Amino acid sequence: MSAHDIRSAVRPDPDQPLVDIADYVIDHRIDSKEAFDTARYMLLDSLSTAMLAMKFPECVKHLGPLVPGASLPGGARVPGTSHELDPVQAAFAIGAQIRWLDFNDTWLAAEWGHPSDNLGAILAVADYLSRKAEREGTPPLTVRDVLGWAIKAHEIQGCYALLNSFNRVGQDHVILVRLASTAVATAMLGGDKGQVTTAVSHSWIDNGALRTYRHAPNTGPRKSWAAGDACRRAVTHAINAVYRGVAGYPSALSAKTWGFYDVAFNGKPFEFERPFGSYVMENVLFKISFPAEFHAQTAVECAMQLHAEVAGKLDQIEKIVIETQEAGCRIIDKTGPLANYADRDHCIQYMVAVPLIFGRLTADDYNDEIASDPRIDALRDKMVVSENPQFTKDYFDPDKRYIGNSVRVFFKDGTSTAKVSIDFPIGHRKRRVEGIPVLLKKFEAAMRGHFPAHQVKTILQATEQPAQLDAMPVHRFLELFTL
Secondary structure, three states, rough: OHHHHHHHOOOOOOHHHHHHHHHHHHHHHOOHHHHHHHHHHHHHHHHHHHHHHHOOOOHHHHOOOOOOOOOOOOOOOOOOOOEEOOOOHHHHHHHHHHHHOOOOEEEEEOEEEEEEHHHHHHHHHHHHHHHHHHHOOOOOOOOOOOOOOOHHHHHHHHHHHHHHHOOHHOOOHHHHHHHHHHHHHHOOOOHHHHHHHHHHHHHHHHOEHHHHHHHOOOOHHHHHHEEEEEEHHHHHHHHHHHHHOOOOOOOOOOOOOOOOHHOOOOOOOOOOOOOOOOHHHHHHHOOOOOOOOHHHHHHHHHHHHHHHHHHHHHHEEEEEEEEHHHHHHHHOOOOOOOOOHHOOOOOOHHHHHHEEEEEEOHHHHHHHHHHOHHHHHHHHHOEEEOOOHHEEEEEOOOOOOOOOOOEEEEEOOOOOOEEEEEOOOOOOHHHHHHHHHHHHHHHHHHHOOOOOOHHHHHHHHHHHHHHHHHHEEEEHHHHHOOO
């Protein structure tokens, strides 16, 4: 391209991906009952994960105002606390709660991620707007509205992830949380298509966070609040576009030299497998049984099946063979010392060793007290992790979206266990009938672990009837979770 073309000040039309997102969030009507039913379970699952995170002081310290005293009476609430914050900081806090334990829903494709991370922005903006509407005597938002926005946020994040790998260029998947939350929050605030396009252009101009905090040797707890940070930035972009009228950047993606494609994506435009609809919410993966990086979920299930056979013969083990998908090899195959809980819940060897020894895997099992058990590292040293090409193929198949793993234990006397292989975990769409009762038990247990009994009773009564829940004003719903 000539220097004249690069330097031209002619304002182009907005990049098509910006337009497509704006058209979708403003115009598209969600009419899938399955999507709304799944979204309702997603909301309860995310709140259960958030309440479970309240047991961890490192999470709780992130949840208040940015500086002491910077609260906003009548603002957005943070579930499980008494905080009332501006919607930007509330988005961060709720996003951090939901993501802290790596126990909320998951989407796996060319890019990975957790679409319910977007609830940080959605719930904060919804509560703020709903409380404001009540003060002004206008109709508040309902839980049904929240579910609809969540379906759209899931769809944006998930459809971008199908064919576009941000991890391959070193960027973290929360770039897509910021994208989806920016679009949806702008629409929630009353933005039109032009304002959505503007806000989304700013989201891309932010570029992305480096994934290094998820990988050795830098694995650390930032991964637990990175999604909250993306939600916080998203609400900022939405407010700037709707309330402050900031200028947009129509070729934020495609501008030669200075646009996102050239700067951050090796010059490649985004690719898309399907138009936006409700596919992602309908197919989202729930983490129901284990707080573990999702590529290892079925490996943990395999280890749980082997526990009774192996636990009494740990000192007789010669080798443990784990087969996983290519993504699992790349993300969570980790040897050597593990520095902290964030290191451990992203190590497939650790996540297999604990259930082999104890017959369980809980959030507490990543803490130093459990990790200091010498049997864990002794088993890790005996593990061999390799890719199973069929697991990888099924992982990318749009009609399957499997996350297969297998585990087999070999003993010094030449015997071995059977090879236990599981294609998809209990949170998969194909196991919804089996999984939803477990999800609801997870929700009830999380509520009982954080709230007094009378409050738990009120929460359970309010959430047991879908129609009743959908019709509830959002601010009344979040009031149920306020201490």
